[in-house]
Amino acid sequence: MQPTSSTPPRRAIALMYHALSRGQVPPGQDPHYTLDETRFRGQLQQVAEAGGACSARGWLHDGEQRPVLLTFDDGHISNYELAFPALVEHGMRADFFVNPGHVGKPGFASWAQLREMGSAGMSIQSHGYDHVYLTSLGRDALRERLHAARITIEDGIGSAVTLLAPPGGRMPAGLVGIARQCGYGRVLSSRPGRLPASRGTTVLPRLAITTAIDAHRFHAWIHGKHTSILREQLRYGSLSLAKGILGDSRYERARMLALAGRRS
Numbered sequence: 671m672q673p674t675s676s677t678p679p680r681r682a683i684a685l686m687y688h689a690l691s692r693g694q695v696p697p698g699q700d701p702h703y704t705l706d707e708t709r710f711r712g713q714l715q716q717v718a719e720a721g722g723a724c725s726a727r728g729w730l731h732d733g734e735q736r737p738v739l740l741t742f743d744d745g746h747i748s749n750y751e752l753a754f755p756a757l758v759e760h761g762m763r764a765d766f767f768v769n770p771g772h773v774g775k776p777g778f779a780s781w782a783q784l785r786e787m788g789s790a791g792m793s794i795q796s797h798g799y800d801h802v803y804l805t806s807l808g809r810d811a812l813r814e815r816l817h818a819a820r821i822t823i824e825d826g827i828g829s830a831v832t833l834l835a836p837p838g839g840r841m842p843a844g845l846v847g848i849a850r851q852c853g854y855g856r857v858l859s860s861r862p863g864r865l866p867a868s869r870g871t872t873v874l875p876r877l878a879i880t881t882a883i884d885a886h887r888f889h890a891w892i893h894g895k896h897t898s899i900l901r902e903q904l905r906y907g908s909l910s911l912a913k914g915i916l917g918d919s920r921y922e923r924a925r926m927l928a929l930a931g932r933r934s
């Protein structure tokens with residue numbers, strides 16, 4: 671269907687990636703969240719056909735108009751080695767949410783690599799200081815760590831950090847206000863949904879890419895299909911409930927056991 675003057679513009683969505691792999695998933699990486707490079711490149715092709723992608727920074731600050739925003743959490747070395755070259759080939763930009771406490775450690779991108787990505791137009795942002803869930807910190811510690819994370823990343827890459835993606839999507843009460851005090855204009859959550867029509871909203875939803883997302887569902891998401899995204903919201907709601915009932919550590923143990931069972 672051709673858009674007409676009465677058709678509202680399609681609402682954009684933000685995708686949340688983690689690590690990529692070439693062949694076997696390296697030890698220590700969560701297999702559910704580690705996408706094979708070939709599949710990732712196939713998804714970029716689908717995104718290109720749907721109208722292309724930009725970073726959340728480009729969408730929020732530069733008024734870029736794309737149906738898809740690309741984001742990566744955790745700052746894995748594969749973001750530099752595999753995602754970065756694929757994005758450059760497609761002429762796409764993304765945000766990379768990194769933990770300064772992990773930068774340069776084995777398995778993670780270094781400051782020099784992040785600077786190279788930043789110089790090529792990628793947006794390097796904050797995933798907290800060291801991947802401790804923000805719900806486990808008191809207010810003073812939270813303020814201190816969020817501030818330290820922003821300053822350390824800005825010093826490391828030489829450009830402004832304005833976006834925060836909380837580790838594990840865990841958002842304590844009052845986070846938005848504290849994040850603002852620490853210099854973050856926006857928070858990118860792990861709660862699924864379409865992006866608001868207005869770009870003034872502080873907390874933005876994202877759709878998590880896992881190995882369970884097939885090409886059909888991916889296509890529905892990037893075309894903003896309401897029912898497909900609603901289904902993801904319901905799934906997320908029941909997972910959040912399980913996390914609330916079991917607590918974070920018991921939930922993670924149960925999830926790892928379920929994953930191990932699926933592989934064996």
Ligand SMILES: [Zn+2]
Pocket residue numbers: 743744797801837838
């Ligand atoms: Zn993370």
